[in-house]
Amino acid sequence: MGAKVFRSLLIFFIIYSSSSFANSNAVYQLAQKCFVIQSPKNGDFMQRYKKRATALNNGLSFRFRDISASQATRFFMKPTGLGKYLMTDVDGRFLAGHFTLRVTAGKKAERFAEWEVTSKSDGRGGHLYRFESNALNMPLRHNYRRGTAYFFSMWNWFNRRSESYFRLVEQSNCKPYPEITVNVEADRSKLKGNINSPIRGYMEGHAHVTSYEFIGGKLLHGKPFHPWGVKEALNDSRKIHGPNGSLDLVGNLLEYGGLNHRYDTRGYPDFPFWPNHKQLTHTGYYYKWMERAYLSGLRLMVTHITENKTLCVVQKTINPASWVNPNSCNEMDSIRLQVQRLRELQNYVDAQAGGPGKGFFRLVYSPEEARRVIANGQMAVMIGVEASETFNCGIGDSCTESSVDRYLDELYSLGVRSIFPTHKFDNQFGGSQVREGNGFINLGHYLNAGYFWQVKECDSETKGKKFESGFPLFAGAPVISRMLGLVYRDLNPQYDESIESCNQNGLSSIGQYLVNRLIDKNMLIEIDHTSNDSAQKILDIIEARQYSGVVSSHSWMPKAKDGGLHSTSKRVLQLGGIIIPYNQNAQEVPGRMTPIIDEQENSSYMTGVGISTDMGGLGGQAGPRNNVASRPLQYPFVSEFGFVFNKQKSGNRIFDLNQDGVAHYGMLADHLQDIREQNSSRVYEAVMNSAEAYILMWERAKANRSSSYYVSN
Numbered sequence: 001m002g003a004k005v006f007r008s009l010l011i012f013f014i015i016y017s018s019s020s021f022a023n024s025n026a027v028y029q030l031a032q033k034c035f036v037i038q039s040p041k042n043g044d045f046m047q048r049y050k051k052r053a054t055a056l057n058n059g060l061s062f063r064f065r066d067i068s069a070s071q072a073t074r075f076f077m078k079p080t081g082l083g084k085y086l087m088t089d090v091d092g093r094f095l096a097g098h099f100t101l102r103v104t105a106g107k108k109a110e111r112f113a114e115w116e117v118t119s120k121s122d123g124r125g126g127h128l129y130r131f132e133s134n135a136l137n138m139p140l141r142h143n144y145r146r147g148t149a150y151f152f153s154m155w156n157w158f159n160r161r162s163e164s165y166f167r168l169v170e171q172s173n174c175k176p177y178p179e180i181t182v183n184v185e186a187d188r189s190k191l192k193g194n195i196n197s198p199i200r201g202y203m204e205g206h207a208h209v210t211s212y213e214f215i216g217g218k219l220l221h222g223k224p225f226h227p228w229g230v231k232e233a234l235n236d237s238r239k240i241h242g243p244n245g246s247l248d249l250v251g252n253l254l255e256y257g258g259l260n261h262r263y264d265t266r267g268y269p270d271f272p273f274w275p276n277h278k279q280l281t282h283t284g285y286y287y288k289w290m291e292r293a294y295l296s297g298l299r300l301m302v303t304h305i306t307e308n309k310t311l312c313v314v315q316k317t318i319n320p321a322s323w324v325n326p327n328s329c330n331e332m333d334s335i336r337l338q339v340q341r342l343r344e345l346q347n348y349v350d351a352q353a354g355g356p357g358k359g360f361f362r363l364v365y366s367p368e369e370a371r372r373v374i375a376n377g378q379m380a381v382m383i384g385v386e387a388s389e390t391f392n393c394g395i396g397d398s399c400t401e402s403s404v405d406r407y408l409d410e411l412y413s414l415g416v417r418s419i420f421p422t423h424k425f426d427n428q429f430g431g432s433q434v435r436e437g438n439g440f441i442n443l444g445h446y447l448n449a450g451y452f453w454q455v456k457e458c459d460s461e462t463k464g465k466k467f468e469s470g471f472p473l474f475a476g477a478p479v480i481s482r483m484l485g486l487v488y489r490d491l492n493p494q495y496d497e498s499i500e501s502c503n504q505n506g507l508s509s510i511g512q513y514l515v516n517r518l519i520d521k522n523m524l525i526e527i528d529h530t531s532n533d534s535a536q537k538i539l540d541i542i543e544a545r546q547y548s549g550v551v552s553s554h555s556w557m558p559k560a561k562d563g564g565l566h567s568t569s570k571r572v573l574q575l576g577g578i579i580i581p582y583n584q585n586a587q588e589v590p591g592r593m594t595p596i597i598d599e600q601e602n603s604s605y606m607t608g609v610g611i612s613t614d615m616g617g618l619g620g621q622a623g624p625r626n627n628v629a630s631r632p633l634q635y636p637f638v639s640e641f642g643f644v645f646n647k648q649k650s651g652n653r654i655f656d657l658n659q660d661g662v663a664h665y666g667m668l669a670d671h672l673q674d675i676r677e678q679n680s681s682r683v684y685e686a687v688m689n690s691a692e693a694y695i696l697m698w699e700r701a702k703a704n705r706s707s708s709y710y711v712s713n
Contacts, residue, residue, distance in 0.1 A: 234267040331390060339415060429510060
């Protein structure tokens with residue numbers, strides 16, 4: 001290829017790429033704005049009118065007329081995704097298509113009301129826009145001789161005297177599409193910073209943003225977003241939880257102690273019951289709620305993809321709502337789906353903000369990328385995995401070093417940077433932490449592993465659990481237990497009820513292989529949920545390889561008998577790892593944070609303790625202030641960044657920390673202020689330094705070049 005030809009092609013490519021970017025950017029910038037639609041051919045504007053002899057959508061449709069812009073129908077542009085929109089008029093009617101191939105004023109958000117928008121230059125420094133119906137795969141057209149808007153016409157096969165590109169003239173008096181508000185007065189530029197300066201703000205160490213898809217996708221109701229908006233994302237949970245929550249078996253049993261609890265399932269706009277700080281089976285992660293938390297200083301979130309095959313199978317068996325189109329219970333399938341959902345969420349948030357990269361919610365895959373995102377005033381989001389059979393390595397599965405490597409490479413390519421070797425149950429990597437005695441989880445363990453908890457007396461330092469002999473759930477009913485034991489001897493486990501028990505199973509050889517491979521790939525090792533013996537061996541490997549990338553993110557480490565930090569926790573901190581206690585009421589936060597702060601201050605690493613909600617992971621949240629009668633949180637309050645926070649309003653419901661606690665993720669902002677007001681500066685500073693401390697740990701992990709495979713005896 002000659003030099004002149006190459007230069008010509010390069011110039012063409014640059015011009016074409018710049019033009020394509022400008023056109024796409026023009027489409028993205030329509031988000032949340034108000035326009036009237038004008039014909040570039042004759043200057044007519046689109047207006048709603050009533051057609052005769054049709055009942056479709058009350059006969060309401062749209063056409064072009066020779067009128068002024070002030071008389072034209074005004075459309076609010078609500079993104080459904082990048083480059084896709086719902087367009088609503090001041091009465092909430094949608095510019096829509098229909099299976100009859102007619103243009104109509106639709107009554108609801110649906111595929112027939114969704115438009116894929118593209119643009120081209122109008123030759124005068126502006127743009128013209130094309131609208132293609134998502135349902136019909138046909139563009140909106142205008143016959144400029146007749147003024148009709150149409151998709152297809154029998155009398156005009158060749159679309160003569162018609163156009164499919166239109167001018168959008170911006171207006172300022174539309175009716176916004178229904179949405180939840182953050183209720184924060186903020187100059188967001190104040191969240192930006194210098195990438196080379198320490199980060200000011202806090203981090204969430206254990207979130208579950210995509211848990212609405214786990215356990216078959218029919219356990220938790222509500223989603224962080226939906227293309228049709230909040231009405232669909234946070235709609236009535238009756239569909240999966242049954243009338244009055246009668247099918248919400250897990251939520252009713254775990255939080256309310258029985259299957260007979262009933263509640264009002266309605267969601268947006270009234271929210272009479274959910275979300276609340278006790279409810280376990282409704283999402284708290286709507287994207288506007290997360291945005292409010294971000295505005296309070298949340299700099300880094302670790303969202304863990306979670307799954308449990310056994311609980312998924314049980315849920316699909318006993319809950320009729322799960323009998324139709326459930327998600328796969330295979331844990332790797334679930335991980336793949338949930339990563340996809342995170343990317344879709346990021347794109348949706350970007351679309352609302354005006355284009356790729358502009359939203360506050362940014363997935364990051366390295367500490368360097370996290371620092372760039374945070375310096376740009378956005379929230380960095382890391383992906384972790386907390387599953388019982390990651391890599392399909394449950395008891396009884398075929399699990400080899402080769403399969404571990406294959407799945408580990410896949411997870412890394414998906415963007416996962418943090419992994420739990422074990423979760424609720426034993427797997428082929430090792431024993432898990434025993435925390436529930438001989439109850440519901442022990443029965444789940446039997447269904448998962450084929451055996452009940454295998455325990456031994458804890459060592460002198462470690463606090464264990466008292467076990468009762470007998471069939472789980474009936475261990476306290478000896479007559480029933482004995483009857484079951486006579487028939488099903490393997491379902492009648494016997495325990496020494498005089499001792500505190502710990503899991504007798506430690507880290508396996510393939511578990512040691514996994515830990516070494518995680519270090520090789522500079523990934524973070526989540527040590528929570530591992531048995532004491534497993535944790536000790538994991539730390540042996542980590543110490544031998546001088547690795548800092550170890551995290552306890554939600555208080556599932558072994559506990560010391562005297563209530564202080566266990567030696568395993570101290571080892572984590574002395575390695576430069578991170579410990580984040582499960583979140584509590586603001587007045588209880590110091591009791592959990594102070595021992596960690598003390599140990600960090602005696603190490604060579606930065607002091608910083610984040611917040612762990614475990615929201616969406618069947619974990620309850622911090623309740624209202626204990627002393628609300630004498631010292632309520634005053635609204636509005638002003639954050640340290642100078643932002644004014646009013647009470648959060650979701651539809652018709654107003655949330656107040658004094659009555660509601662951390663009812664949804666947006667209430668983390670109020671909770672942080674509660675911590676600030678009710679605790680010492682030492683505690684508050686540890687929280688606000690936590691994002692920096694975590695990223696420093698991540699940077700140390702990434703910089704580790706240890707290559708010696710270590711086996712702990």
